[in-house]
Amino acid sequence: YLALSGHSAGIAPSTDAREGTPIIPRLPVEHRASVEALLALPVATATGPQPLGRFVRVEEGVRESSRVRKNLRPAIYVTGDVAGEIESPVYAILDMNRKLDAVRIAGAEIARYNAVQPDRLDELAMKWDGExxxxxxxxxxxxxxxxxxxxxxxxxxxxxxxxxxxxxxxxxxxxxxxxxxxxxxxxxxxxxxxxxxxxxxxxxxxxxxxxxxxxxxxxxxxxxxxxxxxxxxxxxxxxxxxxxxxxxxxxxxxxxxxxxxxxxxxxxxxxxxxxxxxxxxxxxxxxxxxxxxxxxxxxxYIGRQKNGVGGSDETAADHLQRIELTTGAATA
Missing domain, CATH: 1.20.1640.10 (Multidrug efflux transporter AcrB transmembrane domain)
Structure with a gap:
């Protein structure tokens, strides 16, 4: 299990994210990508390292996959997390929507739902959920x-x-x-x-x-x-x-x-x-x-006498000019 999936050995600080990166030691991909590579893994024994293939037998078979439904409708869940420079789900999903616009399956566009569940079984649809x-x-x-x-x-x-x-x-x-x-x-x-x-x-x-x-x-x-x-x-x-x-x-x-x-x-x-x-x-x-x-x-009409501007036909501009002249005369 440790050779294939690994186990967290600590957290490495990251310069471009608020949360650190988990440290998970495990075998390289080429040593765990095939059955032969797995059978060749050394196992510690009393007489020294021995290949795993000496102790196990490989049997091929078909295992039924789990069927997931939501509201009695078939569903496939795809999960992910947002990290890095853009940690807000709004910007990440808007960017993914732009990329999904170019995706076609059997010539049809993927219908996307945000606030409601898909209500049709004859269309390929997805719903943004979670956060x-x-x-x-x-x-x-x-x-x-x-x-x-x-x-x-x-x-x-x-x-x-x-x-x-x-x-x-x-x-x-x-x-x-x-x-x-x-x-x-x-x-x-x-x-x-x-x-x-x-x-x-x-x-x-x-x-x-x-x-x-x-x-x-x-x-x-x-x-x-x-x-x-x-x-x-x-x-x-x-x-x-x-x-x-x-x-x-x-x-x-x-x-x-x-x-x-x-x-x-x-x-x-x-x-x-x-x-x-x-x-x-x-x-x-x-x-x-x-x-x-x-x-x-x-x-x-602008600035008649009822508005407090002097004179029946005096405009607001004339009134402001008269105020400036009066102020200048008083200062002098």
């Missing part, structure tokens, strides 16, 4: 949880601002997190895993909080009589520091996990998503709110 099945279920559940979080956030913001459109402005930066998360994973070489999805869900709440700070400041400034254009500009100026500090806190917290093999995706998603989405939020949310507010008040 891939777990991965699909986790991403599915997290996707549903993300959708539920978005609905809950929308309901809460609607209740606070008493508007059905303002929450859309507040939640607009949530998709912008992908602009940071996906390139962040590509640059860092981290795999997009379930923990990355958890980071996306966590970022949704953080980004919405930043948007609420901006919109709430704009509305409070308008309530005090500030023009819409001034309120939008002041919101970006005054609220930039607390929003930037929030992003910095997220980055510092993510740095603690960035080297962890399990939570690396969470850290990369939080860091890259928070930085990029915060910068875009400071631009997108004020602009969207300004556009929404001016249309609600004056139809398709």
């Amino acid at each position: 891939w099945q777990v991965t699909i279920e986790v991403f599915r559940d997290l996707g549903l949880a993300f959708a539920g979080v978005l609905l809950l956030i929308y309901a809460l913001v609607v209740g606070w601002f008493q508007s059905f459109r303002v929450p859309l402005v507040i939640m607009a930066p949530i998709p912008l997190t992908l602009i940071g998360i996906l390139p962040g994973h590509a640059i860092s070489g981290a795999f997009f895993t379930a923990t990355s999805m958890i980071g996306m869900i966590a970022l949704a709440g953080i980004i919405v909080r930043n948007s609420i700070l901006l919109v709430d400041f704009i509305q409070l400034a308008q309530a005090r009589g500030r023009p819409l254009a001034d309120a939008v500009i002041e919101a970006g100026t005054v609220r930039f520091r607390p929003i930037a500090l929030t992003a910095a806190a997220v980055v510092v917290g993510g740095l603690v996990m960035v080297l962890d093999p399990i939570f690396q995706g969470l850290a990369v998603a939080l860091i890259s998503g928070a930085v990029v989405a915060t910068l875009l939020t400071m631009v997108v949310v004020p602009l969207l709110y300004w556009e929404l507010a001016r249309r609600d008040t004056n139809g398709n």
Whole structure:
């Protein structure tokens, strides 16, 4: 048994994988590939080494193979493990799917299933199972949880601002997190895993909080009589520091996990998503709110007096220019 199958004698450290390589001493292939080679194996006896063929007799026969079925259907199990540079099953199976696209058996393509079992007996099919099945279920559940979080956030913001459109402005930066998360994973070489999805869900709440700070400041400034254009500009100026500090806190917290093999995706998603989405939020949310507010008040016309811009036909650009001139005169 030891000559043919070997036995683990230890673990050798590996430079390209997190787990070591087992050390299994056994005979070379040429000494265990034929019956004659096996019969010639020396066996220790009292009179010295003797060939194994002196003590055994070879009989040829046919042994029935085991028949495996799943859900009363014939099945063949092929198992394997992922190791090396790519340890995430997602990337490995996607690569194997590309190679299986070129495989034809009797001129037919192999049908592949991911979440369900094959339901036909007249086709050659395979189903990815094991860790891939777990991965699909986790991403599915997290996707549903993300959708539920978005609905809950929308309901809460609607209740606070008493508007059905303002929450859309507040939640607009949530998709912008992908602009940071996906390139962040590509640059860092981290795999997009379930923990990355958890980071996306966590970022949704953080980004919405930043948007609420901006919109709430704009509305409070308008309530005090500030023009819409001034309120939008002041919101970006005054609220930039607390929003930037929030992003910095997220980055510092993510740095603690960035080297962890399990939570690396969470850290990369939080860091890259928070930085990029915060910068875009400071631009997108004020602009969207300004556009929404001016249309609600004056139809398709920019900056009428009801918006707080001086003069019945004065545009927002004229108003901002007047502010700059007034500021320059006051400074002089």
